[in-house]
Amino acid sequence: MSSGQFEFTLAIGGAAGQGIATPGSILARLFTRRGLWLYAYNAYQSIIRGGHIYLTMRISDRQIYSHGDSLDMLLCLNQDTMDRHLGLLGAGGRAIYNSDTIKPGEAADGVQLCPMPVKQLSNRSRNRVIQNTIALGVITNLLGLEFDVLEQALKLQFGRKGDAVVNENVTAARAGYDYAIENFQPLSEPLPTGAKPLALWTGNDALAMGGAAAGVKFYSAYPMSPSTGVLHWMARNARDLGIMVRQAEDEISVANMVIGAAHVGARAMCATSGGGFALMTEAVGSAAMMEIPAVFINVMRAGPSTGVPTKTEQGDLWQALGASQGDFERLIVAPTDALDAFNVVPEIFNLCDQAQCPGIVITDLLISEGTFSADPDGIDLYPEIDRGEMIANGAAPNGEYLRYKDTESGVSPRALPGVPGYAHVVATDEHDQDSVLISDEFTDPHKRRRMVEKRARKIANIIEQIPAPELQGPEDADVTLIGWGSTEGVIGEAIEQLADKGITANQLAIRWIVPFHAQAVINAVSRAKRTIIVENNYSGQFYRYLRSETGLSVDGHIRKYDGEPFMPHHIVDGVIEQVAGKTDHYIPYQEIMV
């Protein structure tokens, strides 16, 4: 934490089924309504009951993008959490726990243990999650907040369930709040207040909202962690926004439905994770061949195969680059945080419509399931919508219309089925300008070459429309950190910490993978004194892509592939070791066992 800034990190640990989500979302709302910036990361496993869930919620009076390095308060909902994580608290930290069921561990000096006699405080309630509400009362008090702030939040949360539930929770929270007044020491400075209330969303919400803003009218999905949140948002909002949402029998169907809907003129999108994307890939190629614009979102999780369904990784870059057989172009973008996940969707839709091609948004669990605060005024729900060269009405004599007319730009006006006079067939076989198959006729090498070049030409023009990556931070820094997608925020925080330690660093954050601004990257990297690539994978997928596109190498690597995301100090430590010449390949140690 840099001086002069407020920062506080709270963690809640327990087993699946103990109801961590509810106090988590109540607190998150409470903080963001107060105008505090927030980032929450939930570490969990693919089980519905049991296991270990560990929610880290970091708040600050400035915008933050990672769950940080330190812990100030720990709420233990079970013994396991106490045993695993008490050691993360340093002087000034507080551990809150149900003293009826949990034995405190050996705490570091200066840690305040805050036992709650839950049975006594709950009047022997049989509600098994009542300890969570009592704890909310304790936490509210320790943070120096008035009780009515929590009371309002509880009413909001439980209002739909009726007065009895609201009253039970308010009474329990009050008991916890009052008990804390008598028995525990609150923070020396109460929680600050921000400039204005902030909004709250997950990356999955942001992707779905980006689709809604882009004018997506058809969304299809098969449930798959960690992308399912997009489906949930779409299903919840479908009727209000007039979006057709279809849960299909598999991802093959999902992708093909999207292509069918897109072909008749709807903006159509789907989201999945790597396994589902594997099933979609043949369809990605068919969209390229038939020249149908559609957007496919791959939210990466740790692989290969079923892998670690609830853990993050940046391991599908080459899957996206190589999705589907054949040599063809697809657009690929990797958003850097939730707001960017929202913004890239309308951006890629416009480009896909212009080039009549498939587009892939590649992101990861860290963003998709991370909870972010957002400035509501910074969310542009009315972006420019450009459908490209589309014939949606009017009449022309048949015969003159060539669906795949060989134009200078490579783009051929696309007539929507239903328009009189433009009847045509689109085909996954290679075809001529009038879409008659050339594969079944005889192989005509000249026609084939012309169509390959036509399709490629469409994409070549796209690069001028996307921003080139720029160095963030001092031009003459000691170290240039290169990352792609979700690592931008955590690298940014690491750079601040490095400055405190006397190492100047800047960042080259890559969003657009295809098309790739190779020359801009070459310019930035060749000026750098020391280049280090930071990636959430084992083999350096982006490093290999960078080499293939630029011929450049780098000085060092920081890679993490244990399923957990980078914390800022992981990168700081990696840079320090490399600057000291100890290694050029640093793999951080994951301290928090989740």
Next chain:
Amino acid sequence: MDGIDTRQLVLDPETANDYKGRVDPDWCPGCGDFGVLNSMRKACLDMGLKPHEILTVSGIGCSSNFPGYFNSYGMHTLHGRALAVATGAKMANHELNVVVTGGDGDGYGIGGNHFTHTARRNVDLTYIVMDNEIYGLTTGQLSPTSSLDMKTKSSPYGSIEFPFNPITSAIMNGATFVARGFSSDTRHLSMLMQQAIEHKGFSLISIFSPCITFNHDNTVKFFKRRVKKLEDENHDTGDWKAACEKAMVWGDTIYTGLFLHVKDRPSLDAAEPVLDEGGPIAHRTEALTKEQGDRIISRMM
């Protein structure tokens, strides 16, 4: 265009020939699929359907070349995926008449999962399957509907697998219009096609369309001797059990005609509240309204 003779498409067909596509079929002379194509042209003419009102969607296989030979909007998609693509197209523009064409391998083999679920969802599609009980385009291997003991290049000693029954499967999966046709009886087939296109819901016409080159068991002669029309049997198309019994008959008699017709189950587009008003979603304004945007933001606060 150089290389191949193509014709201009007719805007307002007045004869069945006006439904010809840009090119003529490259099917083997004598292929059953010609009868299916001619039946469809006649059905569309009799119904007065304009080419732009029809979207023909196919997968891959000999019979999946159908859209190229037919004057309408068409999509020649991936092997086995025609029903999924067609579902997306129909739901995004439910004003289109969406006809799906393909073969037994495409629809009952690689596309089997979509067949099950499209029937269950009662998507308003007309599914025309040209069933030749063989893989023709790959030069003669077993298909899901190949008979037990059938010898093919992939079963040189005879098939040991029991064949798939499209009719009972469609009925069990919830299809609301289930029929069987024979490509040599184009008058009957064309009538079934008209009924199927008029039906609001998922309609299957599984058609015996013999492969003259690779299937020497299930030939035109084989079917001609056996087929009997359900219409002549006093069959109750509202009785699914009787329909299944008739569909299982396979020997000296094989039934064609309409097995099942369920008229009271809404199609998916009719059941979908998003389509209650505002027309096809493909034609709606993309941008959110201010009110919609405000509601989205308020739910985030």
